[in-house]
Amino acid sequence: MQSRAARLGLIAAVVVAAIVVFVVLKSNNSDTSSDTARGVQVLNVDATGNPVGGPKTLTYNKGDQIELHVNLAKPEDEVHVHGYEIEKPAEHSPVTFSFPAKLDGEFEVEVHRSDKTEGPIATLHVNP
Amino acid sequence: MMRMKRLKLAIGLAMASPIAALLFPDVASAHALVGRKDLPVPAWLFAWGASLVLIISFALLSVAWTTARLQTEGWRAMPRWFSTAVLNPATQVVCGLIGVGLFVLVLYAGFRGIEDPTQNFSIIFVFYTFWLGMVLLSALFGNVFRAFNPWRAIGRVISGGFRLVAGESAPTPFTYPDAFGRWPAVIGVLLFVWLELIAGGGVAPTPHKVAVATVIYSVITFACMALFGADEWIDRGETFNSYFGMFSQLGPFEVRDGQVGRRKFLTGAPQWAAIPGAAALVLTSIAVTSFDGAQEGVLSGAIRWTFERSSDIGFSLPDSFRIANTIWLLITLAVVSGLYWLGVQGMHTVRGSPPVKELGRSFAHSLIPIALAYLVAHYFSAFLYQEQAQFTYILSDPLGHGSDLFGTAGGGINYGIVGSNTVWYVQVAALVIGHVVALTLAHDRALAVYDNIRHASRSQYFMLAVMVGFTCFGLFLLSQANA
Numbered sequence: 001m002q003s004r005a006a007r008l009g010l011i012a013a014v015v016v017a018a019i020v021v022f023v024v025l026k027s028n029n030s031d032t033s034s035d036t037a038r039g040v041q042v043l044n045v046d047a048t049g050n051p052v053g054g055p056k057t058l059t060y061n062k063g064d065q066i067e068l069h070v071n072l073a074k075p076e077d078e079v080h081v082h083g084y085e086i087e088k089p090a091e092h093s094p095v096t097f098s099f100p101a102k103l104d105g106e107f108e109v110e111v112h113r114s115d116k117t118e119g120p121i122a123t124l125h126v127n128p
Numbered sequence: 129m130m131r132m133k134r135l136k137l138a139i140g141l142a143m144a145s146p147i148a149a150l151l152f153p154d155v156a157s158a159h160a161l162v163g164r165k166d167l168p169v170p171a172w173l174f175a176w177g178a179s180l181v182l183i184i185s186f187a188l189l190s191v192a193w194t195t196a197r198l199q200t201e202g203w204r205a206m207p208r209w210f211s212t213a214v215l216n217p218a219t220q221v222v223c224g225l226i227g228v229g230l231f232v233l234v235l236y237a238g239f240r241g242i243e244d245p246t247q248n249f250s251i252i253f254v255f256y257t258f259w260l261g262m263v264l265l266s267a268l269f270g271n272v273f274r275a276f277n278p279w280r281a282i283g284r285v286i287s288g289g290f291r292l293v294a295g296e297s298a299p300t301p302f303t304y305p306d307a308f309g310r311w312p313a314v315i316g317v318l319l320f321v322w323l324e325l326i327a328g329g330g331v332a333p334t335p336h337k338v339a340v341a342t343v344i345y346s347v348i349t350f351a352c353m354a355l356f357g358a359d360e361w362i363d364r365g366e367t368f369n370s371y372f373g374m375f376s377q378l379g380p381f382e383v384r385d386g387q388v389g390r391r392k393f394l395t396g397a398p399q400w401a402a403i404p405g406a407a408a409l410v411l412t413s414i415a416v417t418s419f420d421g422a423q424e425g426v427l428s429g430a431i432r433w434t435f436e437r438s439s440d441i442g443f444s445l446p447d448s449f450r451i452a453n454t455i456w457l458l459i460t461l462a463v464v465s466g467l468y469w470l471g472v473q474g475m476h477t478v479r480g481s482p483p484v485k486e487l488g489r490s491f492a493h494s495l496i497p498i499a500l501a502y503l504v505a506h507y508f509s510a511f512l513y514q515e516q517a518q519f520t521y522i523l524s525d526p527l528g529h530g531s532d533l534f535g536t537a538g539g540g541i542n543y544g545i546v547g548s549n550t551v552w553y554v555q556v557a558a559l560v561i562g563h564v565v566a567l568t569l570a571h572d573r574a575l576a577v578y579d580n581i582r583h584a585s586r587s588q589y590f591m592l593a594v595m596v597g598f599t600c601f602g603l604f605l606l607s608q609a610n611a
Contacts, residue, residue, distance in 0.1 A: 014187045018180050083164035083543045104548040106165035127167070128548040 036060055036127075040067045042094075043121050047073040049113040051121040059125045060101045066124065068097040068109070076113050081124070083107040104128040162510050164543040166551050168425070174607040177556040181563055181599050185592050188567050189585070196575040198568075199398050203382060203391040211387045224281030231278035231342075233526060238339025242528030246517070248335040249526030254342075255324055256514040260507050266372040267500060270381035273372045274362075279349045280369075283358035300357040304364050309404030312352075314412050316345075316367025318461075321416040325423075326453045329446025374400065374409060375500055377493065378565075397493040397569055398576075407492035411468055413499040414598065415461040418605060421506050422460065423453065425608030431456050467597055468495070474590030480583045490577055491591065494570035498598050501562025505555040505606060509546060516541045555606050563599040567592065 037058040044052040060066055070079050072093040079095045080087045083103055088095050090111065101124075109122040169177075205211070213219075230253065237249040245251040265272050274280065290298045323341050327333050333341075345367075353361045362369055376382070377396040382389055400406060423431055434452035439445060472488045481487055520539025524532045531537070546554075570591040571584075578584035 010187060010191055014183055018183060021176060021179055085163065085540065085543075103164065103544050105167055105543070107163065125167070 036064065037066075038064075040069055041122075043068060043070045043109070045070060045072045045076070045111055045121055049076060049111055049115075049117070050119060055120045055122050057123045057125055059127065061127045062101055062104045064101045064126075066097065066099055066101050068122075070095040070097075070109075070111075070121065072111075074114075076111050077116075078112045079121075080110045080112060080118075081107060082110065101126045162513055163541065164509075164513070166509050166555075167548045168608060169552050169555060169603065169606040171607065173552055173556060174603055177560060177603045178600050180560055181596060181603075184560065184564055185567060185596055188564065188571070189588065189592065192571055192585070194575070194581050196572050198392070198395050198572040199576045201391050201395045201399060203384065203389045203396075205384075205387045205389045208387075214388050215383065215386060220275065223275040224278075224284070227276035227278040228281050230276075234342055235339050237526050238335040238337075238342065240527060241335055243334055243336065244528060245332040245335060247521070247525075247528035249522050250335045250338050251332065252514055252518050252522050254338055256511055257518050259320070259324075260503065260511050261515070262368075262372050263375050263500065263503055266376040267378050269376075270379055270383065271369070271373045271376040273368060274383070277362065277366070277369060279346065279353070279366065280358070280362045283350070283353045283362065287358045298354075298357075300355065300360070302355050304356045304360050307404055308365065309406065310370050310409045311405035312365040313367045313370030314405055314408045317371055317409065317412050317416065318457075320367070321420075322454070322457070325416075325420060326450050326457065330449040370409065371413070374413070374496055378496060378500065394565065394569060397496055398573060400496075401489055401491070401493035404489070407468065407488050407495075408465075410492055410495045410499050411465045412461060414495065414502055415464040416457070417499070417502040417506050418464060418601070419457045419460040421502075421605040422608075423456070425605060427456055427460075464598075467594055471590045471594030474593070475587040478578070478583050478587040478590075480578050480580070481587070482577065487577070491570055491573055494566050494573060494591070494595075495598075497562040497565035497569065498595070498602075501558045501599075502602055504558040504562075505602060508554055508558070509551050512545055513541045513543060516545070556603065559599050559602045559606075563595055566595050566598075570595070 037060060041056075041058055043056065046052050058066075070090070070093070072090055072095065075092070076090040078087050078090050079097075081097065081099075083105060084099065084107060086097060086099065088097065104126045107124040107126070108120050109124060110118050111121050112118050234250045234254060241248045241250065262273050287298050323333055323338070327337060327341075349361070349366060352365055355361075356365065364370075377400045378394060379396070380390050380393055382391065382396060419427070431452050434455055435448045438448035438451045443451060469488070472484060472491070475481060475487055475491075476484050482490070516539070520536045520541075524534045524537035524539075571588055574584040574587050574591070575581065578587060
C-alpha cells in the first residue's frame, strides 16, 4: 500500500514529465513558416462567377500583409472576405485588397454574384 | 457546427455541371454562419495531448483509491430561505413565461423572419444559445431548463385548468413503460442533429424549417403528455429535459421535492445510468459531435464518395447529400457504440462480472464527461462567436427586418476574441480533463460493481482502453479539420 506522500510524489513526477514533453515537442515544431503566399496574389473569376481552376488556398503567417487582386470576367455585386468582414463592390475589375493578417484561422473569400448567388473563390489560411 | 460551406462538395459538383447548378440554386447562396474556422490542432500538440492522456491514465490507475467514494449521492437540502427564494411560485411563473416567450419567438421569427440563417433569431437561438448554452448551464447549475421548459409550462397550465374545471386531475390513459427509459430522448437528439446538419440538404436548415420542426416536436410532446401524464412525460420522455438533465448530473445542484439541494461533484451521475437507454443517450451525444467534427475532415472523402454514388443512381443533389450524411452519421454512431460495447465485453471477461447488459448500463454515466468534453472542444469557438451575434444584432433585430429594439443592431461578431493558440489549448484541455473525470467515475463504479479490488482494477484496464480510444479519437478529429 502506497503512502500518501508517495502518491503525491508520483503525481508531481507525472506533471513534471508532461511539462518536459510539452516543451520538447513545442520547440521541435514551432517553425511553421512553410510555403506562405507573398506579394500580390491574383484570383481570376470566370463569367459564371466561379474561380478559374477552383478555389485556391493561400497560406499566411499572422502579421503578413495580404494582397489580393480579384479579376472578374463580368461585373458582380461584391467580394467578401469572411472573418475580417471586408466587403468591396465588384462592378469594376480588378477588386483589390491589401490588409494585414491580424486574425489567425481559416477564412473564405467569397464572390456575391450579380444574380444574388454566392460562391467561394479562395481560402485564406493564417497560421498563428 | 452548421457551416454551410460544408457544402463545398455539392458546390463542386454543381459547378461541374451547369444543369446541376440550376437544380441546386440554394447551394450557391450558402453563407457561412461562422466567418472564421479554427485551424486544425497542430501535430506537436496532438502528440503532446495524446501522450499526456496515456501518462495520466496509468498514473491514475496506480494511485487509485480502493473504496468507492462517489456512489452515494449525499444530496442535502440547502437552507429553506434559499429554496423559497429560487422556487417560489412567482419565479416559477416568470421562468415559465420566459420559456414560452422564447418558444413563441422561435416560431414567429422562423415563420415571419428573414430566410438568411445568420440573421434570424430562430437559428442562432436554437442551435447555439439553447442547444449549447443550456449544456453549459446544466453542468454548472443543475437542470435549469426544467424551469424554462415551455412544453412543461404550457402542460402545467392546461392540467391546472383541467383540475379547476373537472375537480380532479386529468386521466392518463397509459403509464410510461419503464422499458422506454431514455430511448425517446435518444431518438429526439438524433433527429435534432439531423435537422441541424443534414435536413438542409447541403445548406443550413432555413428558419422556416426550424419553425416547422418546432411545431411537429410540440405536437408530439403534447400528445405524449396527454397519454402518459404531463409531468411524467417531461421528466422521463421529453428529449431536451433528458439531454440537458444528463449533463446536470455532473454538477452539484439538484431540485428535489420542491427543495434546492447540493451534493458532491459527480455523485449524481451513478444513479443516472440505471435507466434503460442511458448508455444509448450518452453514446449518441458523443457520436453526433464526432460526426460533425469528422464530416469536414476524416469522413469528407467517404461522404463525398457516397454522395456521388447516390447522385449517380439518380437522386437529386440535396437528397444525395442527405442520404450520404445520414448513412455516415449512423456508421459513426455504430462505431462509437461498438467501441463502448467492446470495452464492456472486455470487462465481462473478468471474474465476478454481472451480465453484459447490466454491465453496459452500469458504466454509461462515466461517458458523460467525455460527451461534455467533445462538445466544448468542437463548439467553444463557434459558441463564442455566435453569442456575440445573439446579444447584438439578433437581440435588436430578431427577424432580420431592420428593427433596432435595443440599439445593438449595428453590432457584429469580433472574430479576434480568441486566437488559434487559445482555441487549441482549450480543446486539448477539455478532452484531457474530460478523460480524467471519466476514468474517475468508471474506476469508482468498478469498486462498487466488483466484490474485490483486484477484479475491479482488472476490469478497468478495458475501460481505460475505451476511454483512451475516445479521447485520442477526439484529439485526432481536431487535428484533421475543425467543425
